[in-house]
Amino acid sequence: MTSYIHQTGEMTSTDGVKLFFQxxxxxxxxxxxxxxxxxxxxxxxxxxxxxxxDDTDLSVYALDHRGHGRSAGxxxxxxxxxxxxxxxxxxxxxxxxxxxxxPMIIMGHSLGGVIVFKYVLKYGQDFAGLILSSAGLKSKxxxxxxxxxxxxxxxxxxxSLSMPTGLDSKLLxxxxxxxxxxxxxxxxxxxxxxxxxxxxxxxxQECLNRSAEIVLPLLIIHGKADGxxxxxxxxxxxxxxxxxxxxxxxxxxxxxxxxxxxPAEREQVLQVIKTWLLKHI
Numbered sequence: 001m002t003s004y005i006h007q008t009g010e011m012t013s014t015d016g017v018k019l020f021f022q023x024x025x026x027x028x029x030x031x032x033x034x035x036x037x038x039x040x041x042x043x044x045x046x047x048x049x050x051x052x053x054d055d056t057d058l059s060v061y062a063l064d065h066r067g068h069g070r071s072a073g074x075x076x077x078x079x080x081x082x083x084x085x086x087x088x089x090x091x092x093x094x095x096x097x098x099x100x101x102x103p104m105i106i107m108g109h110s111l112g113g114v115i116v117f118k119y120v121l122k123y124g125q126d127f128a129g130l131i132l133s134s135a136g137l138k139s140k141x142x143x144x145x146x147x148x149x150x151x152x153x154x155x156x157x158x159x160s161l162s163m164p165t166g167l168d169s170k171l172l173x174x175x176x177x178x179x180x181x182x183x184x185x186x187x188x189x190x191x192x193x194x195x196x197x198x199x200x201x202x203x204x205q206e207c208l209n210r211s212a213e214i215v216l217p218l219l220i221i222h223g224k225a226d227g228x229x230x231x232x233x234x235x236x237x238x239x240x241x242x243x244x245x246x247x248x249x250x251x252x253x254x255x256x257x258x259x260x261x262x263p264a265e266r267e268q269v270l271q272v273i274k275t276w277l278l279k280h281i
Contacts, residue, residue, distance in 0.1 A: 003054055003099065004092040011090050013066065019087055020070035021094075022052060028057065030093070031103045031281030032095050033126030035062040036088060038110030038136070039200075040076065040165060042069025042187045048259050052270035058279060061073055063087065065111075069187045076192035077160050081199040084115045085122055086271045092123075103128035103281050110229060110256065117207040117237075120216065123161045129217040129280040131273065134226055134256050137204045137233030141166045151197045159195035171227035178260045208233060211240035218246040219276045221269060223261075247276065 004024035011019045022043060033053075037043050043062035050060060078084060079153035089201055095104060105128050108116035113135025120130060154161050167190060169182050182188055192200075220229040220238055231250055238248040249272050254261050258269040 003049070004060075011087075011094070014081070015083070017066045017087075018072040019063050019066060019090070019183060021060075021061065021091055023095075023098075024060040026057050026059050028218075029059040029099060029102060030057040031059075031105065031277070032072065032099050033058055033060045033277070034062055034088075034092050034095050034104060034106045036106070036108035036112030036116050037062065037065065037068070038112050038134075039192065040068070040167065040189050041182075041185075044069070044187070045182075045185075046259070047105075049251045049265055049273070052274050053277065056274070058277060058281065059095075059099065061091055063091045064116075064187075065070050068189070074160060074162075074193070075189045076162065076165070077196055078193075079159060079195055081114075081118065081203040082122075085119050088115055088119055089123055092119075105277060105280060106133060107131035107133065108135065109133040113137070113139040114200070114203050114207055115216075118203055119259065121207075121210055121213060125214070125216040127216055129166055129219065129275070129276075130214070131219045132221070132237065134222050134229050134231075134236065134258065135207075135220070135234060135237070136173060136200070136229050138230035139201075139204070139210055140196070140227055140230045151194050154194035155198040159193060162191045163194065163279075165190045165192050167228060172257045173255050173260045173262070174265070175260065175262045178257065208236055208240075211237045212242050215242040217280050218243045219273070220246075220248040221251070221258055221272065222249075223251050223256060223258045225253050226256045228256040261281070 008022045044066045064071040106116045113132040222234040
């Protein structure tokens, strides 16, 4: 990743939350990727993607969501899912200002997949493409019915009350180093609030219900063995999306973080993404 110019900075959300962001700039980019990470993680966990596209003329922008990584805010908490979407728009607008007229692709993983999906529904689809990586549209994390009912009540009366995500880190990747690094990462957390839970579930369902509104070029990737998010949500989007240009790749035996799987497996995923990016820039 030596050919990138790495820069970091801070933005302030419309409600005053300090948001960490970083860019990997190319001197004369042909295109820009605006990247949106998953729940509990942060924007520096995408080194494999950056390395795979290092020989392209693509710049990359990414932020740490509020309540994540190096950004401020209570860990894993939002009062409204729109907070994530509006924060992401600050990053998109910054990228557009830096690179006027340059094709832009937005990409989201897991929670980030829901954010970018809802983002284009709210702010428009004037982009060169949309990439959904293991988008969190249908959760496979077991939530006992009683806990789900309690969360609904708490979302109203104690919305910021934190609870464990229930995410099993062993289901992220078959690569044990990836799992260990995730567990040992001080910027990773496993907390979400009661309001976060109800907002996230509602957002995922809204995306599925409005999939037919998607018209921009679309790439979907998912692991069939994903034990965190059900790949059938991705298949449903593929079936319903009105995009004339749309592709889906369901990788047999891969877990949730397909770009962070074992080297041979992730190479297939990254090659698909790279090929698609270059085709759409």
